[in-house]
Amino acid sequence: MDRKRSLAYVSNQNGSSVSVIDTVTNKVVKTIPVNKNPNAINFSPDKSRLYTSNVGSRSVSVISRKTNTVIQTIQNVLPEPFGIAAVSNKVYVPGQYSGEVAVINARSFHVIERFQVANGPVTITAAPSGQQLYVTTLAQDIFIINIPQNKVVQTLPSGPIWGLVFTPSGKSFIVTNFDTNQITIYSASTNKPIAQIPVGLAPLGLAISSSGLRAYVANSRSRSVSVIDLVSKRVIKTIPVGTIPYGVTVTPNKQTVYVTNYDSNTVSVIDAQSLSVIKTIPVGAGPRGIVSS
């Protein structure tokens, strides 16, 4: 039933839970307890499941969207899990301090491999082709991993990067430059930067509308979200939100923007037409990751 509703799922790191928000009523309809300290959340490719990487328990929680309950907790994944991506029947989890990526078989729930990537991974994103994974790091560069060899095949010099998302067409990807307070648009075919746009302080998460026309960036130290017109490549509005805005998602249907405020324990709801906050929803403690259907 829940798969027909438009829902947003929030990983509450310090509340060790996932808040489920009905995006029509903008109310929390369920709070799902998960293992200790979930910092990132993502869908399985068929969207039947959610996975959380749990930074304070070396684990991954698997949630069924049919029942909105945890169906499996995968232990001993690696120290300090810090992001999660699912491709085909595998789940990939980078570890911030060991610099590895753990590969989990999504059927058996076993860790089948761990491979070394780099110092300080923070985000892992699957390329739309499903052939590659992009890992950003706070320490140095962006790393491109080929599936299924699970090897770094290219390193993009970039400085510290937090978020990385692909545009719906898959032709480009956008990253947040944590140190220089800007975003950089890369060509996905050449992996070269094509534009840089200044945003607020210490940008973390970002999301792109399904039209591919707009990007929304969480400026963690500015308590704001920058709205970028991807045609003119300019910031068209800066919207005040809560304290330490962290994750961002745009709902596929109504194009509503949801932003987690890590230090306010809330989610700001932004109407994509008026570009203003229409509601602030209390969630669990330390909301970080967010995805929506």
Add this chain to the structure above:
Amino acid sequence: MGTATGTQATQSLFAYVSNQNDDSLSVLAIPSNRTIKTIRVGQLPNSAVISPDGARVYTTNRGSNTLSVISTSTNTLIQTVRGVGSEPFATAFAPNRGRIYVPTLYTGSVFVLDSVTNNVLQEIPIGNGLVGIAVSPDESKVYVTSLGTGISIIDANTNKVIETIPATGSWSVRFLPNGTRYYVNNYGTNLVSVYNAGNNALIKRIPVGAAPLGVIVSKNGQRVYVTNSRGSSVSVIDTSTNGVIKTIPVGFVPFGIALTPLNRRAYVTNFGDNTISIIDTTTNSVIETIPTGNNPRGIAITS
């Protein structure tokens, strides 16, 4: 204080270890290395520091955005400090000023606390991704390392940033006891940078292991020890030559490091395998490995 008999401290020593994933602080007796008590603290305690007078241990708790203050005489939690921003990451003391400085990762500020009451007196906005801090030995300046803004130097009289040194991914900073130089590990580039504290000029870059996190300087100023989190090793630097004289294999993801008062032993928390490696600093080899709680991170030893 331990007396310098040349062989062993005559008084009991204790190590305090923050077990990040257990939300606890373990007290180890030295030299038996047995855990004598485990104290509940805030969520995700990522650092543990003993106050200069030895009376208290402070943990920063990045999951509950608090500091836990523990009495070393009773080994009990005596205070929880709030209002220190989002993800406090380290603690440094200026005992003559009666101040404590706490950098926070996401708020990007240094919070200034009164060291008697532990009240937050001031927030100093600094930059993006603050992780480390040290007070110069003369207490005139506070140095803050970051993942996004380089090394920021705060004038301790005015609490204003007076200089920012570009440095990508600097994690920790520690001074020589005489205050002439400071050592900063570059997390991204696998280096330790040595700076002249008089003019903040870079003296040397020293290659170490992968992803260096912890740095400590021996109290005689002769050695610097660096934990290489992805190298599963500790680099030992001779400060007279600023060269690495030994790389010691330790456990998985070594993070924190502390020395016993006479510099005879180094204790290294292995965040990745729930152990502490104990290094004999004379031979620079691991003599014992002991189990800890989950994800040991911060460590401090009484003097």
